[in-house]
Amino acid sequence: MYExxxxxxxxxxxxxxxxxxxxxxxxxLQGEGRTILxxxxxYGYRAPLLAQLEERASRAPT
Numbered sequence: 001m002y003e004x005x006x007x008x009x010x011x012x013x014x015x016x017x018x019x020x021x022x023x024x025x026x027x028x029l030q031g032e033g034r035t036i037l038x039x040x041x042x043y044g045y046r047a048p049l050l051a052q053l054e055e056r057a058s059r060a061p062t
Contacts, residue, residue, distance in 0.1 A: 002031035007052045008041060
């Protein structure tokens with residue numbers, strides 16, 4: 001069984017700050033000893049994405 005977490009909610013349609021097609025949802029799947037990042041988002045998401053992943057790693061049970 002996998003658990004899905006939405007790191008950034010996508011927005012369909014035209015957007016001036018995220019390109020002409022909007023942006024995709026960035027999701028994290030975790031389960032069965034695996035972690036899968038679905039769509040890493042655009043270049044501008046790098047720092048916020050790393051912050052989200054670091055926050056989740058710090059909350060993970062040891």
